[in-house]
Amino acid sequence: YTCPDCGKSCRAYSTFLRHRKTHTDARPYRCVECGDTFRHKSTLTVHHRVHSGEKPYGCSECPKSFKMKWELVRHGRTHS
Template sequence: MDKTSDLIILLYCCPYKSCLKEYRSKFNLKRHVEFYHLGQKPYVCSTCDKSFVSKQNLIEHQYIHSGVKPYKCIVCGQKFRQVSLLSLHKRTHSNNYQVTLNYANQLQ
């Protein structure tokens, strides 16, 4: 028998009957239950009292108050508060985006 066909993936299922979420780790399941079902947001901003599910979300939120933009585009130097916004921005430097933009400009 082929070894790859014997692979078993253990999934942790949400215990709430109406929820069909499954996770590969107990940690992710715990976080899901705490946030979505119990409404827990343990990380609180000391400036405005807004609360967050993860420490990383809190840190990126606090950049709003401090004005810090730690994530920098290596192509153009533009800075961002969130790594997700930098990731979206990076697409503007790709050939696909430039071709689409050029085509859209030609249509006008």
């Protein structure tokens, strides 16, 4: 699937549809806590952690935990 706006190629149709949203101003997913809006439901899900304090990614070497997986990966380098 090739994007007619920028030429980006996607193997999966679902990835193509997600990419297409980057070319519009549509932000249909709204946070009920603060009113922020998002293009993707998954981004809203991650955003909810700001309000809930949820930190699902825990370090196996110390008691720290993180909201985002990339934060855990970055933190893991401190133990090397």
